[in-house]
């Protein structure tokens with residue numbers, strides 16, 4: 001391990017560096033690494049359930065709970081520790097995320113003190129394994145349309161949980177098929193024939209002996225593309241009765257006379273506030289995806305540094321893969337993006353920690369901005385994971401296809417990260433919605449069409465919302481050379497200005513298009529639907545800008561000159577390869593000339609060549625213990641013949 005990688009690591013480990021170090025030394029591969037031999041589904045599930053109980057004994061889960069609930073209130077530490085699990089077995093990561101993050105998070109954030117006292121200690125210790133039962137066969141992304149009902153019965157003062165149609169069956173639910181005892185079930189809450197929208201109710205699904213509770217039918221989702229250690233299942237409820245007090249009642253309650261009350265009057269706003277409290281799940285998935293991607297890049301770049309193929313004409317040593325331009329192109333821009341996303345993730349986790357420490361006193365604007373930021377980073381980080389892990393698999397040729405070399409399981413296990421905790425396409429629309437409405441309080445009051453009408457009324461000057469680096473970025477932009485001047489390409493101000501300009505233009509033109517929806521006879525749905533590609537492009541451009549600014553801040557904060565210089569070049573590669581990937585847009589909108597566009601491609605090539613000698617330092621800086629990599633790719637074979 002070179003001093004350069006140690007210095008780089010200090011720069012990228014972020015505010016919770018000590019938690020990363022703790023995980024590196026404590027997460028023993030023998031206990032937490034992926035299985036070294038093929039397991040049956042049942043063996044794998046049992047193994048992960050055991051690992052979960054073992055993790056519970058470390059005390060880590062208590063970090064994620066606030067102090068008034070018996071935890072340590074170190075939310076940033078909790079999410080960082082979770083991210084580090086992403087280097088270990090991803091089935092364990094997901095199982096832990098479902099149990100403590102989603103199920104525990106629902107009880108903590110949607111419940112009130114009696115629920116906290118009754119359940120949280122046994123959730124922390126994993127004695128009470130739980131499920132988060134939101135998705136139904138019929139509705140995944142559109143949670144407001146769930147079909148399951150929770151109806152108050154005045155005769156018994158109970159809630160009756162029921163699955164009225166096959167489409168209302170709970171589906172894909174982690175923990176349902178094997179281990180879960182108690183489920184946080186999302187259902188339409190009904191009193192006196194009136195529906196109050198989706199709320200969450202605790203429903204026991206298995207008894208102490210592990211048998212389904214009366215009225216609960218449990219199914220198994222069976223084999224999946226990956227995550228074989230997670231017991232995803234299905235739940236159907238046939239008039240299952242639970243006490244009224246099983247309603248997690250922080251945002252909506254029913255008294256003993258069946259009278260419904262809520263601190264938030266508007267049902268849409270109430271719904272979004274409830275979902276907003278669960279933001280940590282999305283941030284955690286982005287973190288886990290980042291860790292898995294860094295594992296894949298470490299494997300592929302280490303392999304590329306010693307694997308040889310073809311000798312140059314006329315003889316001589318066979319060429320090391322990473323000396324091929326095509327191979328550098330395959331891996332190094334992706335590595336640069338991983339660095340960029342790691343800085344963005346660190347910034348996001350830090351912001352989340354501060355907002356959540358404020359509890360109920362948190363500024364609603366900050367909370368909405370956090371939710372939109374989490375949605376955007378989750379969408380981009382998980383899409384990057386899927387693309388990069390595939391590229392890494394191919395970069396290792398046949399060896400990349402062998403299970404022993406981890407890339408197949410990384411690929412299979414992370415694939416669904418683009419779908420769960422919010423489908424990426426749907427999340428990017430949420431990001432754009434937040435930007436168009438400037439995260440106003442009204443945000444939560446509006447459905448999509450309301451948002452379109454509201455967004456359309458906004459003045460055209462789209463908001464460029466602030467990031468931690470905003471002051472620095474503004475200074476860089478002010479000092480940037482003109483668009484066509486020599487040397488602009490590697491000028492950070494020029495790069496930032498280009499990212500910002502694209503975002504602003506996409507948002508302004510989007511607002512103009514959507515304005516048509518405000519006309520009295522307009523079909524607002526069609527206006528929005530016709531602009532959906534534009535919506536997604538605007539959201540992506542926004543996330544790209546936020547990620548670049550996080551990287552800029554990270555480079556600025558690095559205190560070692562050599563590490564800072566290297567990070568600066570990695571940041572150039574991120575910025576220019578992102579511009580290159582969207583060069584069609586920049587050319588169409590005359591933001592760059594054809595000549596400048598060719599220079600961008602040439603500069604990406606030059607940066608790849610310049611970074612090639614540092615590739616190993618750059619992946620070593622991720623600090624993934626070699627035992628966690630558990631593969632044949634890391635060490636060159638003594639003699640391949």
Ligand SMILES: Cc1cc2nc3c(=O)[nH]c(=O)nc-3n(C[C@H](O)[C@H](O)[C@H](O)COP(=O)(O)OP(=O)(O)OC[C@H]3O[C@@H](n4cnc5c(N)ncnc54)[C@H](O)[C@@H]3O)c2cc1C
Nearest residue numbers: 132133134135139140141172173174416419420421423425
């Ligand atoms: C392994 C696994 C584990 C899971 N664990 C849990 C769990 O523990 N608890 C739980 O509650 N859920 C869980 N889920 C469910 C998961 O959250 C949902 O699958 C996810 O929310 C997507 O919903 P869906 O499958 O119904 O897809 P859909 O919402 O039907 O999406 C299908 C496609 O339609 C597109 N689409 C949808 N709406 C729009 C729109 N408005 N505009 C444009 N395109 C659109 C999407 O982009 C996507 O490509 C899990 C899923 C899996 C696969």
